[in-house]
Amino acid sequence: MLYLQPENFLQKKMEILLKKKIKEAVNFLYNCDVADNLIQIQETRKDFTGDFTLVVFPLLRFSKNTPENTGETIGNYIVDKFHSISGFNVIKGFLNFEISNSWWIDYFASMAAQESPLDKCKAVKPETVMVEYSSPNTNKPLHLGHIRNNLLGYSLFRILSSCGHNVIKTNIVNDRGIHICKSMLAWEKFSNGETPESSGMKGDHLVGKYYVRFEKEYREQISKLVEGGMDEAVAKNAASLMTETRDMLLKWESGDPEVYELWKMMNSWVYAGFDETYKKLGVDFDKIYYESETYKLGKELVVTALENNILYQNEDNSIWADLTGEGLDQKLLLRSDGTAVYMTQDLGTAVNRFNEYHFDKHLYVVGNEQNYHFQVLTAILKRMGYEWADGLIHFSYGMVELPEGRMKSREGTIVDADDLIVEMQETARDVSLELGKLADFSVDEQEDVFRKIGLGALKYYILKVDPKKNMTFNPAESIDFNGNTGPFIQYTYARIRSVFRKAEQLGISEDYNSIFDVKAGQKEIVLIKLLRRFTQTVNDAATGYSPALIANYSYELAREYNQFYHDFSILGENDPVVRNFRLVLSKVTSEVLKSAMWLLGIEMPERM
């Protein structure tokens, strides 16, 4: 668990003081001791006057009076005793307190004095957390679903490390198994030795091409067998491509040199391709595990567990876990031919990782289609006696769907990761060139801005959605650059930077000491309140594993700032105290926006 450090109570100070005073008030006025959870303080909603609100309903049982009278009575008492409260009003059962201008300004000053907006986000008890994300198969290139996975995983890494945790980014590469053999076999049969060099194709795409080819040829074989009168289920097993694939997997597991060489060669193509995509997405890993290296440990674990009577064996020699006692099912762990399945290697990988890192928590960033898999994984590890399995957390995120449903390779509706990234950058280029604000930039500088904007749009689009929920991506409507989008937030930042460039030209610089003298306007107080919420938002995002909270917070802040920017002049303000205050307010806003986007893996352009 994450807890705010003592000094972070600065964030909460007013709520805590108010709560204490109210408790005192109720005690004095109604002569009774109230439980803390009955004193509900929240930020006052925008459409009402005030800063903090006490919900008085829970206190009526003590006052034995109407909500209005109770609110008035408590309000009067508090205003009298608590000088930071400048006034109050009661609407229905809500007692709205108004906080003095100077309290807000003091608060703002302490915020402005921070080195970074993330300074206060440290957890009391830092933990070692492994985050596994990406987890590609080496038989096809990455697609939109992987993009969501990678962005979530990487953002969780940044959020958790910003809160002081020791986070290890890891990746399990599913580089072996029957599916890999399919693309290998198809390449052997149909490629005439085609390579990335000879074809000019990116390696992962080339291998993917032969995986698709396998599926096509295999389906044809099945239909021929079915036409000849064979049952479809039987045909699926009997098709020569399938029997050859199974033979290949057996050869691979027994270390056949020829199969092994082919496997190594094709995987190296894929890795070169993946590296390119990861680099473009801006994600990386501290430690990469390969299924081909962990599945053996998994097999050993299974055999040992069988000897310990934790598992059972069928007459055909296949090995199973009976989890019906845990409300789950029978689960196969080793096939009758002795080869490993997905679960086998995941058992091996988990044990391997714990032995290496002794993590407190292990986050698996894996789609919700595998919820059952992780229930089973934890159950088996627990049964094997690994207490740390309680620290395994399936970060189960939703699928990315198209308007017509799931992406299907057979229907050619898979949205390729590389293609999408290129498209986003091209859209960013088109929009930017049309606006023509970067005319004095070199081509390289321009391209760098286009890259930041295109990726910013893509990343924000994906991360702003609650990770648990399925989301829809419509390829026909390209990702927006207006409204609640990444570019909107980048734009807000670029505008602020532009103010500071102008300030420099005018010889104006911000002065943190003179902000105490200012009388802040309503809009400025609203901004300070929003800025104040940042630390809490980051903590919520860390405890709730939700980058979306940060995205939505950033949007709200950017929108609020844009209104302020529109309605008030900063450098054009005549009163130097007010001008300076607005300048510092803009500065802090830009820093918070930049930090927030950094937590999402989104870069900020200085101009756009």
Next chain:
RNA sequence: GGUUCCGUAGCUCAGUUGGAUAGAGCAACAGCCUUCUAAGCUGUGGGUCCCGCGUUCGAGUCGCGGCGGAAUCACCA
């Protein structure tokens, strides 16, 4: 069929210990650039929060029962 998740404006999404009149963006319509960046700002229209019952002073939020959708229950990963 069993289990799990989801259902909020035409579309995409917010709405976190149950709190006030359910919010944004997109799309539509009407405005705002001699000014620090109009990728912006302002306004209008748009809702049976899937339905019903219950708990509560108070339910989009919690419970139960329906309806609709998704995932999963593989010697696939």
